[in-house]
Amino acid sequence: MAGKMDLRGAKDSDGNTALHWAASRGCLESCRFLVEECGLDVNAVSKLGMTPMSYAAHEGKTQVIRYLLDRGVDPAIPDERGTTPLHNAALQGHCEVVKLLLSQGVPVDPIDHRGAPLQLAVSKDHAEVLKVLLEHSADPNKVANKVYSPVLAACYWQSLKCIKLLIEAGADVNAHCYPGPTPLMKAVNDGLTDFVKLLLDAGADPNIPTLELGVIPLEVAAAHGRRDLVEVLFPRTKPIPSLPDWSVDGIIRTVNSRCINPLQACTYFLLLHSRLYSSSLMHDRFDEVSMEERIAQWKSRGKEAFAKEDYFNAMYYYNLVTEIDPYDATIFANHSLCWLRLKNGDKALEEARKCKMMRPHWSKAWYREGAALSFMKDHKGAADAFRRRCSSTLRMKILRKR
Incomplete structure (x- = not known):
């Protein structure tokens, strides 16, 4: 009879063992055989640092996860980019797996290249997963990639259920990090009326201008022709001295009478108010830099952010370019990447x-x-x-x- 094959050193081109494959497919009996009969390591890592637990969590294989835990697996081992099994489970919406991992005491807020598990749950509108994470003391103000707070992420991904949960958990609705917008500005820019009302009721400040463009939400709403949003924002916005007719109709009329299109309206307001915002909020005066130079700067900053694997920040700068030049195909190619x-x-x-x-x-x-x-x-x-x-x-x- 031929001798028993030793599978402990057998790996594919990516460094995965047979246990990685069995775990990813939820093959419980195969996992038992590989661990108990063949002696495979439950904490074995692939070339990218992935463990069998990582794969099982990503695929939601609860039975396999329970077995691996019984065999002493470390449920919090991150891969080379910082991604943990909890990240994978949260991203895929595997609520039971998230609960199981948290019951083992794994860190609730580990950060990988995309943020914390909480941000990943928000990005896929997994409200139930978000609720579990918050119940286990996940930080509702955890900032990822220097731009996206959880509330801003909820606005970006248009997840109304998630933003409600975050607000209930005490999230700061005004939190933002250079160069990102406030959640309210993002909601206004995208025309998300329900989000705007919810944020205002939760204490969002409509008088905070963008750090790059120096405009406030009311100006953006007017420039986009959103009278409904102007009406919502108007009672809570401080008057702008340079606007002669401080009324809903007056603001909309002023914006649209002096500009050809909404995007130029934003530029007009920035030029008009540059004295108000440049000293404290901007690194340089917009009216001293040509539009071509500004676009070149944004593209350069986007390229730098991409090189640092800071993809959300990169897309933020690319979005600034599309606001001025919405027909630059290279920007959409960069977005796709x-x-x-x-x-x-x-x-x-x-x-x-x-x-x-x-x-x-x-x-x-x-x-x-x-x-x-x-x-x-x-x-x-x-x-x-x-x-x-x-x-x-x-x-x-x-x-x-x-």
């Missing part, structure tokens, strides 16, 4: 297709779409996109030779 690095395939695909609509013959646009589809396991769609990318590249080479 940021979302892909954050493992959000839907958003990555959405931004890639915006890019493709603007520049249908640009090879990078097709490449971004292919990368997003590949991440989402749509291999047929990805192959088609990559094929079109190659065709676009070949076409450009031919045109250059003519």
Whole structure:
């Protein structure tokens, strides 16, 4: 009879053991065999620092997790980017797994490249997971990536249930970090009426200007033509001396009479109020820097943030560019890549297709779409996109030779 095969050193190209694979698929009996009969390490790490527990938590395999815990697994081992099993469970909305991990005393607020588990739960609108995390003393004001407080994240992801839970937990509705906007500014900019009302009722200050543009929520609402939001904000906003007619109609009329479009309206107000905001809130005077120079600065800062894997911050700067130049396809390509690095395939695909609509013959646009589809396991769609990318590249080479 042949001798028993030693599986302890057997790993795939990514450094995963057989136990990693069994745990990810929820194969409890296989896990038992591999641990008890073959002696595989329950805390074995892959090349990226992933443990069997990491995979089981990501896939919501509760029985396997219980077994691994019984065998002495460390449920809080982070991978090379700081991601813990709790991050994975929170991101995927596995509420029972989150409860199980927290019952083992794992840290509730570990930070990886995307933030704390709380932010990940908010990003997917997993209100029940968020509730459990808050009940276990997760910090409702934990700031991730220097920009996104949990409340701001809820506005960004348009999760009304989550923002209500955060406010009930005592979250600071005015918390923001340079260069990010306040939650109220984000809600106004995106036209989220319910969020605006909720934030104001919770004590949000409508008089805080953006650090980069120097405008307040009321100005943005008026510039966007949102009379309903202007009416909501007006009673709580301090009068701006440079606006001659301090009334709902007067503010809207002033904005739209002096500018061609809403985005120029924001620029007009910034120029008008630069003396008020530049000394304390801005690093340089906007009216002394051309629009082209400002866009170049934002792109440069976005590139720097991306290089530091600070993807939310990078997208913030790219968004500033689109407010001035909404037809820059390269920005949407960059957005797509940021979302892909954050493992959000839907958003990555959405931004890639915006890019493709603007520049249908640009090879990078097709490449971004292919990368997003590949991440989402749509291999047929990805192959088609990559094929079109190659065709676009070949076409450009031919045109250059003519």
